[in-house]
Amino acid sequence: MEELPPSLIVDILSRLTDSAELGRCRLVSKTFNSLSYEVRSVRLFCTLSRYLKSRAPETKFLVTPFKTVLNTLVCDSQFLESVSIGVDKSLGNVEYDDVEDESDDLYLTDVRFVKEWLPRIAERLRSLSVSDFWFQSCWRKSEVLSLISSCCHTLHKLEVKNAWLSVDGLNPMPTLTSLTLEFIRLDDEDLNKVNNFFPCLKVLNLIGVGGLKEPKIHLLHLKTCHWTVSNAPLSVTIFGPNLVNLTLKCVKPQSLVLETPSLSDFHLTLEEANEFKVKGFPHLKNLQLQSVDLCNLICMFPSGRTVKKLTMNSPHQKMTRFSLETVFDVFPNLTYLNLGASAWMQAEDYFVTRGLGGRIGMKVLKEIVAHMVTVNEDATLSFIFSILDKCTNLSVMALMIYPQIGFLTASDLVSRCRTAYPRVTWKWEMLKEGKANV
Template sequence: MDDLPPPLLLEILTRLNSSVDLARCRLASKALSAISAEVRSINLLCSFDRYTKSRLPSTQPLVTPFKEIVTNLVVSKSSHVDSVSIGVEKPLGGLPFDDVEDESDDLYLCDVGFLGEWLPSVCARLRSIEISDFWIQSCWRRSEVLSLISSCCHSLHKLELKNAWLSADGLNAMPMLTSLTLEFIRLDDEDLSKVNSCFPSLQILNLIGVGGIKEPKIHLLHLRECQWAASNAPLSLTILAPNLIKLKLECVKPRSLVIDAPVLSDFHLSIEKASNLVVKDFRDLKTLYVESPCLYTLFGQFRYGRSIKSLTVDSSKWAQSAEMADFNLERLLDAFPNAQSLTLGPGSWLETSTCFHSGGSGVSIVGTKEITAHLSVKDVESTLSLILFVLERCAKLTEMALLIPREVESTAANNLRSRCMAHSARVRWRWGFWKEGMEDAWVTDGI
């Protein structure tokens, strides 16, 4: 190890996920110990094991407080650090409130007193800060960490804060900040308004489970990517972003939803009720993912559906609604006639099957080259009939990827596979399995 060139050693240490591993490497080699001072990132997570030992009377005196470790490490490396990431392991996020002392603050990481001990020593060089707090200790303490960070970290480009109650009081403008993530954060309306005004250069914004706001509005002129998973409360959501290219939006029953993003090209929308959706012209939209029981209503909102090349539709997250009766492949592809790639989720395939077997009208699929479908195999013969029906009307189809429910017996699955492949040799077939809540699994040989 000591014979490796210093640049390679530095690259190895930089790729370590935890500063604890870095400390171990320093003990293993003189060369690693010498080069470790040049590592510019600090990554520390409080493990579930450390947390448990800190609570037991027999082991508590032997455990160094997590905040103390963070402070000592950052201060000791202050001349090089430009990235700090601290937090708690995911298992701690699932602890019930009854198992934790209400007054504890040893893992309250958005505590401005704790941050004030080390942040001033590294703030001039910092480009990235990530803090994942311990919700049980942070949810009832309103933190002014945004004010502290904005007052001293003038070169910050990336900020991620998770599991905390934040205040925007005293928030200063941060014109250098280009990426902001707030996940499981409690905010007020006026706080989100300050985010719009104080972070004018944001290009990436992620709002995941941000609660407390009633009339959320995003108005950012330079925003290019946005992920917004709104709370279940009925909200009036507004997005005004003239340079937005990629948007992933998840909401349930918004009172109203206004999206003004004229150059949007990649849109992922998951919504239960879409009656109050207002969409400005999406002339550049190329990729569209829609998950909703109101698919037919949503189709009418996309007046420039001819620009879409990749289309994914599903309705499985919610119970089937009366509106789904209006859904079929003919209406889908009439709204998006130039979609070359089409993916049907379990719910939309089920509705397609219902329409087909109830005597729905013929389907003309002119431009589609690839189809991916999450099948619902109640009967092999019926499923095969629909697959063959689609194949006959897809003159340009070159790839058919079919996922079979995991509960289907292997004999039936192999029967369907062999008969499909025997019918059409011109199509490249792919096969796999799907199950709700699990990732799709693709196979290369027999199923």
């Protein structure tokens, strides 16, 4: 391998999935030792095995402290552009009683620790990811954001997970375009500072950020946002004139305000919202909805004439009934419709009692995906045939069938469908237990 060009060796070493191997490579030869300091990327994660060995009386003295390993890796590294450190997800299974309350060996957002290595590599750093150990970080408020903003002047991407963050002393970071905060404790005023001090964000991921009461996102350049609101805030507001892709999961906010006129792809999970205020989605093409009250939610949408693809379901089998007529009244230009198990069941029940009226929009539909958890064969066939009679341009129908229906029943259902409507391409699949129903 030493025969390879030095630049190729550096590239290979930079792609190691576990940079702990980098230290071992330094022992192989002088060439490897020299080139190892030119790597552009370091990835180091504490595994559950390493964690347990560092705690066991018979092995803890044989394990080099995790923070020491990181310091050794970045020491004298002049070309680092990406650093990703943290604890493996498997440590999330550690019981609280097994953790020493005062330990800080895996408290990775500790400013004192980060000061030891970050300033030395900050000049070239483009990407930084820190995934902390929640048991050691949740009760210690960290000012690591202030340190990062003060020395990383060319940082483009930042991820911080499993920590309690302070925004005191935060400096503007105009180069930062991607920010991920996952399982982070913040306050409303802290999120406001994120808006102000990271003004050029194009990608924002807020996953399980707790402590927010009336959170607001106000970012002019934002294009992609994934926001999972972990508590039940009074209101949720997003102002993003250039936002194109939005995934939003809320529990039950009193109001939801969206000023996102450029939105094209929208995934919304929502129990209900007393107020749902939008100024219209003139460019919305792909919409995914999940709610216990789908009927009321879709009726709260402004005109959905631009929507081409719609996926909808409820997390519970019991929900407010809704009909396909309502769907096509709000979204008359659908070409693709995906109904989860609960949504299909409720639509079929409504059909049994009320029938299925024709809608102009149904003539545009080309593909349906239906998830079936139960089958009353006569009623189900009648419902499917009625849909096909109304949807004259439908060319593909996919049946995702749950195992409790049984293979023979499913096979007979599909066979009868194919015989009755040979013009349609029929697809079907027996789902496995536990597979998602949307």
